[in-house]
Amino acid sequence: MAGLLFGTGGTPHSAKTASTIDGIRRSAELGLGCMEIEFVQGVKMGEAGARLVAETAVREGVKLSAHAPYFINLNAHEPEKIRASQGRIIQTARIAAICGAESIVFHTAFYLGDPPEQAYNTVKKCLEEIMGQLKRENNRVWIRPEVVGKVSQFGTLEEILNLSTELERIAPCMDFAHWHARTGKFNSYQEFTSILLQIEERLGRAALDNIHIHVSGIAYSKKGEIKHLNLKESDFQYIELLQALKDYDVKGLVICESPNLEEDALLLQATCDTLLKTD
Numbered sequence: 199m200a201g202l203l204f205g206t207g208g209t210p211h212s213a214k215t216a217s218t219i220d221g222i223r224r225s226a227e228l229g230l231g232c233m234e235i236e237f238v239q240g241v242k243m244g245e246a247g248a249r250l251v252a253e254t255a256v257r258e259g260v261k262l263s264a265h266a267p268y269f270i271n272l273n274a275h276e277p278e279k280i281r282a283s284q285g286r287i288i289q290t291a292r293i294a295a296i297c298g299a300e301s302i303v304f305h306t307a308f309y310l311g312d313p314p315e316q317a318y319n320t321v322k323k324c325l326e327e328i329m330g331q332l333k334r335e336n337n338r339v340w341i342r343p344e345v346v347g348k349v350s351q352f353g354t355l356e357e358i359l360n361l362s363t364e365l366e367r368i369a370p371c372m373d374f375a376h377w378h379a380r381t382g383k384f385n386s387y388q389e390f391t392s393i394l395l396q397i398e399e400r401l402g403r404a405a406l407d408n409i410h411i412h413v414s415g416i417a418y419s420k421k422g423e424i425k426h427l428n429l430k431e432s433d434f435q436y437i438e439l440l441q442a443l444k445d446y447d448v449k450g451l452v453i454c455e456s457p458n459l460e461e462d463a464l465l466l467q468a469t470c471d472t473l474l475k476t477d
């Protein structure tokens with residue numbers, strides 16, 4: 199499965215410091231192929247810093263993506279909150295592009311009691327404006343709304359696929375742990391392949407050749423996600439997921455968001471290598 203790269207969501211714990219540059223260096227030392235920069239508390243990196251990050255990533259051979267701030271709600275009921283949310287996504291895309299990242303991911307919105315169809319239309323309109331602005335700036339980063347884990351959050355698989363179908367340069371961030379937590383299902387080989395087939399059917403084979411995946415263990419209730427767990431302390435069937443990804447020759451980045459970060463990223467990578475050898 200040479201086409202899949204594995205890495206951590208944020209700087210690995212064993213890096214010298216928590217900086218992005220040390221994170222890239224440590225990822226390369228560990229033999230990981232990618233890393234997601236976490237701007238989850240805000241985009242504090244400037245353009246000069248982003249250029250250093252880009253140089254380091256190229257030198258170390260680590261591919262990058264970025265996670266936009268958590269404080270985003272494209273279905274907020276106050277116009278100023280919507281504008282601020284749009285600004286955070288655009289700013290993430292600007293800095294991510296300088297870093298050389300190919301994708302940014304984010305949690306799109308909360309329903310806030312609105313009917314899902316109404317929230318969908320609001321989100322779509324906001325995203326259209328964002329995509330227009332990025333196009334004017336010649337920014338070619340993939341904008342990836344994430345499949346999210348709480349039932350109060352906008353971002354079912356269906357909603358994300360619909361946005362990806364309707365808008366240019368929008369593609370899914372397929373978080374398999376979130377989807378399992380949200381539905382209480384989708385935790386078997388059959389179900390994982392059904393998701394891959396659905397993505398291919400809606401978006402074409404190109405979407406499986408350039409996928410962006412989040413994986414971790416997860417604790418959940420009827421309301422969906424409670425918190426992320428390490429894979430071996432959870433019920434998540436990661437071996438079956440990897441088998442499905444291998445059988446469908448899926449290519450792209452697999453970002454591990456388990457609390458132990460690099461331990462599980464390396465576990466996923468090693469498991470994947472074993473599956474390849476037993477072919």
Ligand SMILES: [Zn+2]
Nearest residue numbers: 265304305344
């Ligand atoms: Zn996320």
